[in-house]
Amino acid sequence: MPVGAGRVAPPPPAELRYGGKYSKNPLEEAAFAAMVRRLPSVLSRTARMAWAIDRQAVLLLAGCQLAVGAGAAVQLTATAHAMRAVFGTGPVPDRLHQALPALLVITVAAVISRTATALSSYADGLITPVLTTEADSSLVAAVCRIEAAARAEDGCADRQEAAEMGVVRSHVMVQDATRLTAAVIRMVTASGVLTVLHPLLLPLLLLAVVPAGVGAVLHARVTYETHYANVGDRNVRQNLRGWATSAKFTDEIRANTMTGYLNFWYRTISERIDARTLTAAPRMLRIVLASSAIGGIFLVATWAALAWLVSTGRIEPAIAGTAVVAVQTTLGALSQVVIYGAAMFHTSLYLADMDSFLDYADRHAPRRGELTLTGPVTEIRVEEAAYRYPGKESPAVAGVSLTVRQGEILALVGENGSGKSTLVRLLAGIFLADKGTVSWNGEDVTRLDPDTLWVRSGLVPQSFAQWPLSVRDNVTLGQPREDGDVLVREAIDAVGLTEAVHQLPAGLDTLLARDVWGGSEFSGGQWQRLACARALYRRAGLLILDEPTSEMDARGEHTILRKIKALSGDCITIVVTHQLVNTKIADRILVMDHGRITEQGTYDQLAAGGGLFADLLALSTDR
Numbered sequence: 001m002p003v004g005a006g007r008v009a010p011p012p013p014a015e016l017r018y019g020g021k022y023s024k025n026p027l028e029e030a031a032f033a034a035m036v037r038r039l040p041s042v043l044s045r046t047a048r049m050a051w052a053i054d055r056q057a058v059l060l061l062a063g064c065q066l067a068v069g070a071g072a073a074v075q076l077t078a079t080a081h082a083m084r085a086v087f088g089t090g091p092v093p094d095r096l097h098q099a100l101p102a103l104l105v106i107t108v109a110a111v112i113s114r115t116a117t118a119l120s121s122y123a124d125g126l127i128t129p130v131l132t133t134e135a136d137s138s139l140v141a142a143v144c145r146i147e148a149a150a151r152a153e154d155g156c157a158d159r160q161e162a163a164e165m166g167v168v169r170s171h172v173m174v175q176d177a178t179r180l181t182a183a184v185i186r187m188v189t190a191s192g193v194l195t196v197l198h199p200l201l202l203p204l205l206l207l208a209v210v211p212a213g214v215g216a217v218l219h220a221r222v223t224y225e226t227h228y229a230n231v232g233d234r235n236v237r238q239n240l241r242g243w244a245t246s247a248k249f250t251d252e253i254r255a256n257t258m259t260g261y262l263n264f265w266y267r268t269i270s271e272r273i274d275a276r277t278l279t280a281a282p283r284m285l286r287i288v289l290a291s292s293a294i295g296g297i298f299l300v301a302t303w304a305a306l307a308w309l310v311s312t313g314r315i316e317p318a319i320a321g322t323a324v325v326a327v328q329t330t331l332g333a334l335s336q337v338v339i340y341g342a343a344m345f346h347t348s349l350y351l352a353d354m355d356s357f358l359d360y361a362d363r364h365a366p367r368r369g370e371l372t373l374t375g376p377v378t379e380i381r382v383e384e385a386a387y388r389y390p391g392k393e394s395p396a397v398a399g400v401s402l403t404v405r406q407g408e409i410l411a412l413v414g415e416n417g418s419g420k421s422t423l424v425r426l427l428a429g430i431f432l433a434d435k436g437t438v439s440w441n442g443e444d445v446t447r448l449d450p451d452t453l454w455v456r457s458g459l460v461p462q463s464f465a466q467w468p469l470s471v472r473d474n475v476t477l478g479q480p481r482e483d484g485d486v487l488v489r490e491a492i493d494a495v496g497l498t499e500a501v502h503q504l505p506a507g508l509d510t511l512l513a514r515d516v517w518g519g520s521e522f523s524g525g526q527w528q529r530l531a532c533a534r535a536l537y538r539r540a541g542l543l544i545l546d547e548p549t550s551e552m553d554a555r556g557e558h559t560i561l562r563k564i565k566a567l568s569g570d571c572i573t574i575v576v577t578h579q580l581v582n583t584k585i586a587d588r589i590l591v592m593d594h595g596r597i598t599e600q601g602t603y604d605q606l607a608a609g610g611g612l613f614a615d616l617l618a619l620s621t622d623r
């Protein structure tokens with residue numbers, strides 16, 4: 001077939017919707033009043049979080065807000081005094097002279113207000129970065145804490161993505177809360193002055209601002225609905241962006257002409273997100289127009305009322321000027337209460353998502369016993385263990401029983417999807433069996449503290465991480481020992497990497513991240529050797545190697561298998577492999593098929609047994 005023949009347009013990305021059976025849009029049931037009631041709790045939550053971070057800064061903030069509020073009240077009252085003097089009787093110089101003390105008070109109050117505003121933004125600057133880091137770190141910690149099995153549940157990733165927005169919003173939380181509080185204080189003081197001038201003015205002003213408040217909350221609601229509808233797509237887009245732009249996949253993308261599809265895919269999903277956002281735009285416009293029109297009518301009524309009060313002598317002309325300033329100040333403060341109230345309400349929606357995810361993480365945190373093992377692990381026993389992944393019809397491991405002891409090398413073989421990696425997860429206590437038991441030294445793993453298991457194990461998983469850390473940290477995984485680099489070098493030597501490390505610009509200190517400035521890179525097989533070095537460095541009682549040599553050359557594979565054999569006396573070793581010749585190092589081989597152990601024995605027994613192992617062995621040599 002000629003190049004390019006028979007090509008058709010690429011399929012569009014699948015339509016993704018957050019909000020399936022695992023999640024619920026909180027706005028679907030929330031009434032307007034209920035949403036407004038949320039504000040005090042968000043404010044107090046913000047205050048508590050800030051208090052825990054920097055009490056002095058919170059006190060400074062509170063003091064500044066009070067100063068700003070008091071400053072506004074003093075300025076208004078002094079304005080009234082100054083106006084009376086200016087519009088009074090007598091020669092102009094005398095009147096100005098009389099107004100001077102009030103003008104001085106206005107100036108001092110203005111200076112205090114502005115200084116307080118500057119200081120409160122300084123205090124906000126002290127709290128916000130720490131608050132954001134706290135929110136971010138608690139999210140990362142929660143994700144790391146979740147039971148591995150729960151992360152496979154549908155909706156977990158989307159909940160996490162929705163929660164990320166809570167972290168983003170925490171950046172403006174203190175600022176919005178401060179501005180809202182300042183506006184409330186200014187509004188209370190200014191409206192107090194206004195009420196003294198005439199009781200009719202305040203209710204009219206309130207009517208002018210309430211529609212804007214309702215409008216702002218409805219606006220926030222629509223924005224959130226759009227955000228909610230886009231969560232699934234955003235999650236996938238973010239993942240795809242990472243894959244499309246990572247240097248690790250450059251070769252595959254280029255040589256398989258995938259660039260066009262990736263661009264199309266990325267653009268299509270972005271356009272889908274944009275389309276949802278644009279669909280919401282007319283609704284937003286209608287909300288803003290309606291609320292502005294209704295508010296505008298009441299505002300005109302307020303000014304008309306003021307004119308009427310002055311013209312009918314109900315307010316002295318000398319006081320009218322103060323009334324104008326008071327109306328303006330109250331209006332400004334009321335508008336800010338509305339704007340920042342809506343912003344806080346908006347934030348509360350995202351924080352609710354973050355809370356919901358943190359609750360989810362808490363509910364799915366390991367609930368195991370606190371027993372600890374005292375000595376090394378000498379026996380792992382599995383009895384009738386079964387495990388089914390969430391959403392799967394059939395179990396990945398179905399009724400498996402086995403016992404493995406210290407000093408033994410056990411090999412797990414079987415066709416793809418037969419359950420080897422899942423069994424390994426059960427043996428290591430990463431997953432807990434749905435049925436049956438797994439015990440270490442006679443203790444059920446559900447009763448043991450997970451750390452007591454994992455401090456005794458070393459695992460090379462099928463897809464191991466290529467950490468963007470130094471060579472040393474890639475071996476120690478951040479758990480150095482007292483003897484400096486002795487064990488690190490030993491592990492590196494055991495996997496035949498000494499020369500490769502020697503050639504790196506900074507030896508053990510070299511950063512293994514080509515994408516990062518100053519970083520170097522290993523080849524695929526060298527990375528796999530490094531992953532084995534990690535497991536050897538741990539000197540673990542349980543050594544699990546899932547396809548440990550799949551990318552290695554024959555010499556590397558030979559070196560590592562010999563090392564594993566040499567170390568096997570002190571530990572339980574489990575090797576998962578498709579290279580059947582490698583199972584020769586094992587004392588016992590288990591063959592898995594559809595989640596069950598169907599054969600077991602030594603290499604020679606199984607090779608001559610005429611079962612699945614013999615079949616696979618024959619296929620591996622039939623070329």
Ligand SMILES: Nc1ncnc2c1ncn2[C@@H]1O[C@H](COP(=O)(O)OP(=O)(O)OP(=O)(O)O)[C@@H](O)[C@H]1O
Pocket residue numbers: 152389390392396414415416417418419420421422423462
């Ligand atoms: N995270 C997961 N979520 C859902 N199903 C999974 C998950 N991991 C594995 N499975 C399913 O469980 C079954 C067993 O998978 P497992 O990875 O244990 O097989 P394996 O024998 O290690 O396969 P391979 O030789 O390909 O590595 C397969 O049907 C697979 O689709």
